[in-house]
Amino acid sequence: MTQVVVARLDPGPEETRSLRDLLSDAERERADRFRFAHHRRRFIVARARLREFLAARLGVHPERVELEHGANGKPWLAPRFAHTGWRFNVSHCDDVAVYAFSQGKDVGVDVEAIRPVQEADAIAAQFFSDGEREAYAALSPRRRVLGFLRLWTRKEAFVKALGAGFSMPPESVDLSSAPSGWSVRSFFPVPGFIAALARHHG
Secondary structure (H helix, E strand, O other), X not given: OEEEEEEEOOOOHHHHHHHHOOOOHHHHHHHHOOXXXXXXXXXXXXXXXXXXXXXXXXXXXXHHOOEEEOOOOOEEEOHHHHHHOEEEEEEEEOOEEEEEEEEXXXXXXXXXXXXXXXXXXXXXXXXXXXXXXXXXXXXXHHHHHHHHXXXXXXXXXXXXXXXXXXXXXXXXXXXXXXXXXXXXEEEOOOOOEEEEEEEEOO
């Protein structure tokens, strides 16, 4: 079973201060390194909400959730929680965050605001697979904004599920159809945003 949770990242200052208390020392230090206040707030709230959502599934307090990171930056639960089987992924854009949780199955999620991407054609030419470029080129101009974002978020969600990060060339991943053993679906988490969820079935 895969669970998707959507959260806003724009609470008031008092709530943001309370959420900051849920973070680890390392997370607070990372938050303090952000130059702009809105970037700092979004990081604090996104990470605190992740701790809250994981804590509810693990049966512990949010402060007790231990996270580790792989070589490509993907977070996962510390070894003492490994027996629970929970795997997760998070993506945020502006003040919207989307979280995906799954037991025993790799999962990835990506979210983007629905707005024109000035370099969309150039990105598609450089980073889309042959199948994705064909699908994108077949779209009418009116549908290209959403079509580009649908393909891009699906690609990002799949790569994040693999935990490959930048080590995998984007053009080597073809998400014009779901890879064998995977489901990849697009959805609209809130008005004005599009997201994609990738989950392994193997």
